[in-house]
Amino acid sequence: MDTNLHVYNSLSAKKEKFEPIKAPFVGMYVCGPTVYSYVHLGNCRTFISFDLIYRYLLHLGYKVRYVRNITDAGHLENDADEGEDKISKKARLEAVEPMEIVQKYTLDFHEVLDKFNNLPPNIEPTATGHIVEQIDMIQDIINEGFAYEVNGSVYFDVETYNAKFGNEYGKLSGRKIDELMAGTRDLDGQSEKRSPVDFALWKKASPTHIMRWNSPWSVGFPGWHLECSVMSSKYLGDSFDIHGGGMDLKFPHHECEIAQCKAANHQDPVKYWMHTNMLTLNGARMSKSTGNTLLPNELFTGNNDKLEKAFSPIVVRFFMMQAHYRSPLDFSSDALMAAEKGYLRLMGALNDLEELKPAETTTAFDLEEWKSKCYAAMDDDFNTPILIAHLFEAVKFIKAAKDGKASIAATDKAALQELLNAFVFDILGLEKEEQQASGDDELVDGLMKTIIDLRLDARQRKDYATSDRIRDHLQNLNIVLKDSKEGTSWEKE
RNA sequence: GGUCUCGUGGCCGAGUGGCUAGGCAGUGGUCUGCAAAACCUCGUACAGCGGUUCGAAUCCGCUCGAGACCUCCA
Numbered sequence: 001m002d003t004n005l006h007v008y009n010s011l012s013a014k015k016e017k018f019e020p021i022k023a024p025f026v027g028m029y030v031c032g033p034t035v036y037s038y039v040h041l042g043n044c045r046t047f048i049s050f051d052l053i054y055r056y057l058l059h060l061g062y063k064v065r066y067v068r069n070i071t072d073a074g075h076l077e078n079d080a081d082e083g084e085d086k087i088s089k090k091a092r093l094e095a096v097e098p099m100e101i102v103q104k105y106t107l108d109f110h111e112v113l114d115k116f117n118n119l120p121p122n123i124e125p126t127a128t129g130h131i132v133e134q135i136d137m138i139q140d141i142i143n144e145g146f147a148y149e150v151n152g153s154v155y156f157d158v159e160t161y162n163a164k165f166g167n168e169y170g171k172l173s174g175r176k177i178d179e180l181m182a183g184t185r186d187l188d189g190q191s192e193k194r195s196p197v198d199f200a201l202w203k204k205a206s207p208t209h210i211m212r213w214n215s216p217w218s219v220g221f222p223g224w225h226l227e228c229s230v231m232s233s234k235y236l237g238d239s240f241d242i243h244g245g246g247m248d249l250k251f252p253h254h255e256c257e258i259a260q261c262k263a264a265n266h267q268d269p270v271k272y273w274m275h276t277n278m279l280t281l282n283g284a285r286m287s288k289s290t291g292n293t294l295l296p297n298e299l300f301t302g303n304n305d306k307l308e309k310a311f312s313p314i315v316v317r318f319f320m321m322q323a324h325y326r327s328p329l330d331f332s333s334d335a336l337m338a339a340e341k342g343y344l345r346l347m348g349a350l351n352d353l354e355e356l357k358p359a360e361t362t363t364a365f366d367l368e369e370w371k372s373k374c375y376a377a378m379d380d381d382f383n384t385p386i387l388i389a390h391l392f393e394a395v396k397f398i399k400a401a402k403d404g405k406a407s408i409a410a411t412d413k414a415a416l417q418e419l420l421n422a423f424v425f426d427i428l429g430l431e432k433e434e435q436q437a438s439g440d441d442e443l444v445d446g447l448m449k450t451i452i453d454l455r456l457d458a459r460q461r462k463d464y465a466t467s468d469r470i471r472d473h474l475q476n477l478n479i480v481l482k483d484s485k486e487g488t489s490w491e492k493e
Numbered sequence: 494g495g496u497c498u499c500g501u502g503g504c505c506g507a508g509u510g511g512c513u514a515g516g517c518a519g520u521g522g523u524c525u526g527c528a529a530a531a532c533c534u535c536g537u538a539c540a541g542c543g544g545u546u547c548g549a550a551u552c553c554g555c556u557c558g559a560g561a562c563c564u565c566c567a
Binding site for chain 1: 525
């Protein structure tokens, strides 16, 4: 199959034509969350970005296997000998089993991504479920001569690897070994590592370390970067199409993944590396230490001191889609409120389209040209902001048709509906928001209908004192009446 | 300190050598008893300085400012 999709490859720092290794199959691996606390919004942006990418690949007809791991063990807290992994540290603090922590936050993670309308990946492997495979890969790397054991721990020998593979370590992130050495010299105490740039494949567990497994070298746990190499190659092969993650993982995590895979399998594991950009909050980086953080549920409920009001997951998703995945994006009340209005306008136009009466011919809109512009935007490295700009062109046309200033033929109407549904719901992954104020309470709906009817009577009698009184009193309750030709609707502010 | 990215109109945010992105806000208008809502109209911005070019927001250099990575981080 042939498509015109181009993707930005971090490895070449260029947009490249997307040609899967074995079309129509596409293997995509995305680095998932470490489940030791609630998933935060920055994480969500990354996964929403890759959800978009997944959805568009599916839309184009690719048979995608999307693998996203759950890191439930192994990421070291620090580089010191007494290093412990994040899961076990948290477990001790809360006096529960590590897997209890893992379960709690995994459930939260799934719940939040579901609210954002993310499709689940095809495989969601866990690090603790692949200890055996990780041990095997370490053994392979040792056998190939790129790792060494010290006191029960195993380290990757970066310099030997680099000598063998033409100074490739750093090719993804643009690092040079010499510079890295210079930068790390002062941090290097009496490490077991031969070189400061080496990294752990297996760590011997200290007596207090809870999560531990048997291995040929010691009772311990796997190193930081190994799980992704192991699980991606297990489920997608030694060489696959797309590997993604946040750009903060580029170095060292992804760099180390390349080295591990290449050391074990002698081939580049990934054809297209894709990295998403960071999310900031009120102009500053999200950080727990400064308190500038926001959890998804705090955003949805409005229960936070960072933003002026609550925002629904779908509005947030739309907001994210208005920026390109490789650009940084800032969360603020003003920006989100603007997105909310735009989203409502788009959704309103979709409803308007359904109700349009078809005419003989279509005027003032070139459907074919519009369609190809939409696809061109998505084909250009998933440029959703441009796509959305084109969607608003269609909105404008729909409004004009509704006003009788343009017309649409029946076949074009059906085609436009189909395309808009594809772009808005299938690809961007938006959905119609559930009824907000009205609809959730029959009693309130009934009462409101009575009040609105009474006001209508008063207006017809030209008793504006009464009709305005009704309107003002409702306004005081934060209920806004909206008059239109079709009648009066209401909304809670 | 090293490596790198970025600085676009009131706000958000695309674009990247010549041709109005888009959304929100704002302006003026239509509608309305009045308003709100809705719909229509309008807006010539690209940090500063210098250079390349017939032509630069777009390329090059410098200055200023912001951010990322270099340590766990999506």
